[in-house]
Amino acid sequence: MPSLAELQDGFARALRDPGSPLPNGLRDAAPGGSSRRFDVYRNNMVVSLVEALGSTFPAVQRLVGEEYFSAAARAYVQEAPPDSPVLLYYGRTFGDFLDALPSASGVPYLGDVARLEWARIKALHAADAEPASIEALAGVNEARLESITFTLQSGLSVIRSHWPVVSLWNACMNRETSEEVDMSTPEAAVVVRPALKVGVHVPPPGGAEFLAALREGATLGAAAGRAMDSDESFDLAGLLRFVFETGAVTAVHSPEEQAQP
Amino acid sequence: MRRPGGCLINEADTEMNEQVLPPRAGAGLKAAHYDAVINEHPDVGWFEVHAENYMGAGGPAHHYLDRLRRDYPLSIHGVGLSIGSDSALDPVHLERLKKVVDRYEPEMFSEHLAWSSHGGVFFNDLLPLPYNAETAARVCGHIDQVQDKLGRRMLLENPSTYVRFESSTMSESVFLKEVAERTGCGLLLDVNNVFVSATNHDYSALDYLETFPLRHVYEIHLGGHAGDRDEDDRDLLIDAHDRAVAGEVWELYRHTIERAGSLPTLIEWDNNLPDWPVLFSQVCEAERMLADLRRGERHAVAG
Numbered sequence: 004m005p006s007l008a009e010l011q012d013g014f015a016r017a018l019r020d021p022g023s024p025l026p027n028g029l030r031d032a033a034p035g036g037s038s039r040r041f042d043v044y045r046n047n048m049v050v051s052l053v054e055a056l057g058s059t060f061p062a063v064q065r066l067v068g069e070e071y072f073s074a075a076a077r078a079y080v081q082e083a084p085p086d087s088p089v090l091l092y093y094g095r096t097f098g099d100f101l102d103a104l105p106s107a108s109g110v111p112y113l114g115d116v117a118r119l120e121w122a123r124i125k126a127l128h129a130a131d132a133e134p135a136s137i138e139a140l141a142g143v144n145e146a147r148l149e150s151i152t153f154t155l156q157s158g159l160s161v162i163r164s165h166w167p168v169v170s171l172w173n174a175c176m177n178r179e180t181s182e183e184v185d186m187s188t189p190e191a192a193v194v195v196r197p198a199l200k201v202g203v204h205v206p207p208p209g210g211a212e213f214l215a216a217l218r219e220g221a222t223l224g225a226a227a228g229r230a231m232d233s234d235e236s237f238d239l240a241g242l243l244r245f246v247f248e249t250g251a252v253t254a255v256h257s258p259e260e261q262a263q264p
Numbered sequence: 265m266r267r268p269g270g271c272l273i274n275e276a277d278t279e280m281n282e283q284v285l286p287p288r289a290g291a292g293l294k295a296a297h298y299d300a301v302i303n304e305h306p307d308v309g310w311f312e313v314h315a316e317n318y319m320g321a322g323g324p325a326h327h328y329l330d331r332l333r334r335d336y337p338l339s340i341h342g343v344g345l346s347i348g349s350d351s352a353l354d355p356v357h358l359e360r361l362k363k364v365v366d367r368y369e370p371e372m373f374s375e376h377l378a379w380s381s382h383g384g385v386f387f388n389d390l391l392p393l394p395y396n397a398e399t400a401a402r403v404c405g406h407i408d409q410v411q412d413k414l415g416r417r418m419l420l421e422n423p424s425t426y427v428r429f430e431s432s433t434m435s436e437s438v439f440l441k442e443v444a445e446r447t448g449c450g451l452l453l454d455v456n457n458v459f460v461s462a463t464n465h466d467y468s469a470l471d472y473l474e475t476f477p478l479r480h481v482y483e484i485h486l487g488g489h490a491g492d493r494d495e496d497d498r499d500l501l502i503d504a505h506d507r508a509v510a511g512e513v514w515e516l517y518r519h520t521i522e523r524a525g526s527l528p529t530l531i532e533w534d535n536n537l538p539d540w541p542v543l544f545s546q547v548c549e550a551e552r553m554l555a556d557l558r559r560g561e562r563h564a565v566a567g
Contacts, residue, residue: 004431007350007399014391015382028394030428039494040464043426043502047389054535055388085386088344088357089319128320131327157321199324 062175112166122160122194129158134250149224197250209237285528289550300540310337348379374419394429395439421452424503441477454485487532506535
């Protein structure tokens, strides 16, 4: 008789590979014969994980249609099955997988839309933190404004794209499939959850770099410099309004505070 | 300490500090029903949630569960611990589970007699294991570890199965009885699973219940199953949780509570989710059967 370890090795191998023979040790299957019962397990795994991906990536599904999505998701489940029982986060690499899928090359923005959708899931389940108000800046000595740093929402993502990723996502989610999205205007996406609902925003010029720098702990002065380098039309006052209005900032730290912990 | 059915539980059990669910009908709680439940505040005995859906750090799932927790008794049901694995339990997952259980302090925690992870892959299904001395030792070791970690008794649920193993040397009921006696864990009797497995393996569901250690049962599950046929045109039922509870399963449930007494009873509906009123009507059906039983018991006492 196989040990439990051997039995589970064989069972798991047969689950992963639909073309493989049934595992040893099953009582009901004739050797080389009936597989319908074992196939229930193969099917449960694939169908439930494809469904999990479908609920995380509804816009991708609408962009390519249910049939193509289901085939792509099945291939992903084969290549990158979950490594954790917490399926909330399953699909982190689905965008990269779609980028590399030859049959999806006609839909070059698919990976970016998938990364945006996964960023929504990440924001949805991230730790809760009360957003700070822009009033927090009023108390900072003007001479020290350049040196302040920000704490941002832990679930915040910045996605850069060559495509109008936010407009594409919006069109899908509002089922405005006929709406013409202007494909010549690239958009970045800022995904952040200030309270119960996840916000998906197109940042003002330089905003993606500004937020990326702030998240690394850069001072306001340094982050503004990075934003300026990336886009000369950047406007600091507008960017500050954006980061506070979206609820992206949870705390403002002035250098005085850092000097006296 | 009393078990919901009414009889005293043994002394070893009382060492574990615990509350119990009310002996009423409860509902599996899904995100799609949060608003309906909060707005309508339905008369449901208790709710059950899947532990893994609350393993994120924050967000609306916790917000709603915190809110409902104030008004309803709660059961937390794990679907990913892989207690039937030969390999060790995942310590990271056990830690996550402890966090959820500590946060919500549910009246009950339960998991499955099944495995779901192997070699670093999570299969998202409840996979079967042979029932023999080796697997009993493995399962008992894992249950001891879970109960130690959580500082409470857990319930173990009988699975729906589609295949059986040559290396099984005992029946599922005998296996569960042995595990309950050795670890002090309670059992969760899924009546739909009994019906599905009995049909799939061509034995009598009533015979299964006859040998089932009902005195260890603290909770019942009812759910819907799908019907299929195998290559030899034999019935093949699938535990799909995607529809109403079947008539035969209601009958088996009535038979079970007549023997075991009133027990907390959950309606599970996980796929093809209906609007809340449809699920609620199933909960009410179970509640009616529990009330019938209590009336019958009173008449018996009066007579």
